[in-house]
Amino acid sequence: MQNQAGRIDSALAIELVGISKSFGPVQANRDIHLPVRRGTIHGIVGENGAGKSTLMSILYGFYQADSGEIRINGQRTEIPDSLAAISAGIGMVHQHFMLVQPFTVLENIILGAEDGPLLRPSLAKARSELERLANEYELRVDPDAVVSELSVGAQQRVEILKALYRECDILILDEPTGVLTPAEADHLFRILEHLKSEGKTIILITHKLREIMAVTDEVSIMRRGEMVKTLVTSETSPSELAELMVGRRVLLRVEKTPAKPGPVALEAKDLTLIDDKGVERLRSVSLNVREGEILGIAGVAGNGQSELLEVLAGIAVANSGTVTFRGQDLDLSKITNANQRRKLGIAHVPEDRHRRGLVMPYQTWENTAFGYHGQPRFEAGYGLMSRGEMRNDAVGKIERFDIRPPDTNLKSANFSGGNQQKIVLAREIESDPDVLLVGQPTRGVDIGAIEFIHQQIVTLRDRGKAIILVSVELDEIQALSDRIIVMFDGRVSGERLSSETDERELGLLMAGIDPEKSEGA
Amino acid sequence: MNDKLPRWVDLALIPLINLILAFLVAGLVVVFIGEDPIQAVRLLLVGSLGSSYGIGFTLYYATTFVFTGLAVAIAFHAGLFNIGGEGQAALGGIGATLVCLAFDWPHWTLALPFAILGACLFGAAWAFIPGYLQAKRGSHIVITTIMFNFIGAALVVYLLVNVLKVPGSMAPETRNFAEGTHLPFMHEILGVFGVAISKTPLNLSAFLALVGAFLTWLLIWRSRLGYEMRALGFSEPAAVYAGIDPVRVTIIAMVLSGAMAGMMALNVVMGFQHRLVLDYVGGAGFVGIAVALMGRNHPVGVVIAAILFGILYQGGAELAFDMPNISREMIVVIQALVILFTGALENLVRFPMERLFVKSGTRTG
């Protein structure tokens, strides 16, 4: 009923007091305290799995806290469901948009906020209201457009409009820039500033420190389900935030000697890929990677890196272009070329280990051979597989890659993210490839395992192998790569030697701006 | 989430409780129609297991259900819900019949391999089209296999009435097969060894069913194809990543499933009836769904569940005879309840179990 000061602090739009939440044995939030001042942009940072999204889901009534209380404008408020959150003035823009794709913008806006049992008056009211909001906040979207035909940035604006239409005072955005181009992200931040100036309170959840520094007034740091600290943004620095996030000084400097690049191992020329919806995902992409070199591919998620990796790995079809490996052109016309690539010595650590890299209900010994299960050494005749051979193979990989727990019979779903990734990595690296394609090697992986995984990749390079690394974590790209290619909107926007570039330049390239070229213009 | 539960709970306790619930509800139905459920169970068991006659019939039915149950299980491992067993088995009957009628076979040992081929080929063909459409065109396999059950039924009626019927006869059935195609009955086989049992339809196919179960086990858990099927069943992107062709594996899984369903023709048509009659499948294809669900899609489980359904079918017939209030359709009700409780309502037991075990898990650590 009262806070520590014994009075109601009305300067706070939201105050979370002692929030705890666990899912079975996993404690997602532990005794969280969070003050959010009215009319500010408040950032919440933390690594993947730090408990940010859970906390916001509690605030939005998606989950119930096990203990603790929520105060809104100083009043203790129960939020048993999303409806209660909405009526308390809270709006949320989810990481994965909560939009009905075949509906129009208007239909999406009124869904759940209709005025009566008939749609016509609600739609008319929403149309005029939308007009007003568009003028007020620079939030222009065609009300009659079908959502599935809108760009990602426009869909996000629809989400924000949905919240504003419900007259929210507090807007929560969960990782809003993950899918945006830099230009779209800038547009978003302008909108947020505008909303702030109108007196709205904004909570921005992200793991990107640059965004925190750029737009927030205050920032709270979460780590392993706990709230570490709340700081005034202008009085802190990215390095301090990073340190608080991971709990110790991170040196994202990987121990490695300068590369000794050999001859070109793999070369791609003019790759073009048009997806089912007719969107050009790759536009004439050319690159090469040399033996003994790590080629990093940087870019905001969704700018063609995933497609590029999949074309190289033989599981996506390119519409035109060539890939040459050992003087031979690879087949780019089928999605079933993964075996052919493996036989040639091209291994692939996929971006999504849950849906691609592992079969979750398989036991370790089954997954350590996944993709290589057709090799003669695992054969026992008559189409049967040699379980003994597969188990022996698994035991070796578990030992050399320190996979924990060292259990050949455990289902992969029951390993931690880091150990799952080690299973994939062990399998691909020990296939002794000449080229290794790696996507997001440390996504959802704990700090301890990150170092180990990075070291393995560097070791492979030092053995003279060629590596193509795709990551949306710029730090990781910089720490590992010898040479960096930046992708923007399906094309290569720039190429730099790792030693001759910096974060600022790469950031511009990720936004599709080449500083060298624009200087000349 | 499933993996939080201990293996024995997942594999034994939950299915058992589900089964008990299904039979409890069935018992209530019996009470509702004014009969004594205990007495009904006694009659059921005596009728099905109380004599070599009863056991023979029970195992004869079970043989059929092993084939149709394995058919559902094979497809299921590749992530495909094949409810077309009924139609595939019907077509399998045509295949076996054509082989049996084609020649004046001198001995069943010569006819058998070709009959197997015929039954499998026709059953497989009827599963191939839905499999192909699923793999290549994305047509939902459940809907297409339902449609193919009806199309198959119409086709079989047409063939029986217009092509295969004995000229001049009114009955929509083929002429009797030559002596040289009749599979030996179990009472004949055991008679050779001097063991005398009652005359029942139980025939050599029972061994074929066991061989089928063993081969299915080898396929799913020991072969490369089975490994690839299970990977595809889990996630298509994963399969593609591992160099597995989803189109190929989907079609093969359906073809094998259809062939297994077609195999039931050996038991019924070639082993017992010695001619093809209208609707010889009689719902056995659907029983296969219940059998596979109850047997958790494992060949051993399928064999056990098939025997249980054999008991229900044989005992149910006896029961209907002794308790006129309970008609043979009681079996269909029990079958429905088994599918409902072990399949659709599985979480009725699983959710509380998860709460129970996960809670105790946090307490201990």
Next chain:
Amino acid sequence: MDIDVFVQLMGSSLRLATPLLLACLAGLFSERAGIFDIGLDGKMLAAAFAAGAVAAVSGSAWLGLLAGIGASMALSVVHGLASITLRGNQLISGVAINFLASGMTALIGQNWFHQGGQTPQLTADSRFLGIQLPFAEGLSSVPIVGPIYSNFISGHNILVYIALLTVPLTWWILFRTRFGLRLRAVGENPGAVDTAGISVVVQRYQAVLICGLLCGISGAYLSTGMSAGFVREMTAGKGFIALAALIFAKWKPWPALGACFLFGFLEAFGIRYQGFTIAGVTVPVQFMQALPYILTVVILAGFVGKAIPPKAGGQPYVKER
């Protein structure tokens, strides 16, 4: 073909299309809300039995209709429990419901009436009989318009007209009301509905119950309208043809009317012209019976316009973590 024969054929097409149409619209409500229902046939069968039995015992067709709706909706609750509350497999639940209806109707029917699973023959006043619309008599002598009005439009029982009215009503509910907006939304993206503060569970149960209601009318029509009493397995797969029609109509109300009428026409035509001949080839009656299923497979295969089901169909809704 002279006009009288043609009009008669159309009239019987409409009568045969009616149960399909009601069941098809029933499926439309359920599947648009994201709940697959292959148990339409079972619900129809249960309703046909309950309606036939109660009408026979009470002598009232309307009480029969109510009983039919009640039986069908009870099975809907089972389906809802399995697929919404317990997040089970909707297809398996549908299969189970079909068997449950098939077994229970025969079992209870035999136990109750001792007529081999049939209900007693219904008298005329415990059935839904054809209604002569105004002027049907007088207009029948007018050429062309007369026979069409008196033999095609007039003369059906009330449930036929209810079925026809259900088409615009379904369209209106789906596309012009708040309820319809939410129902369609929950079948496409239940997450969007949940975060908008609407209960996915309530929304889906409502849809499933409407499905039960319409299947109930459809089943009652079979035993108290089209026939005079219940016969074992009297749906004869009509629920599956309705499902086929639903796919054929791509989950839209007006096309559903077209698809059901087409399938009804095929059946009527097949009955009237058993084994007719086209260009010297005799078309077997079995082919006519299989045609709705064949057409649906062709549609499903995407050779004639792709049928895209509601996106969230078949998947239980679980809040993501």
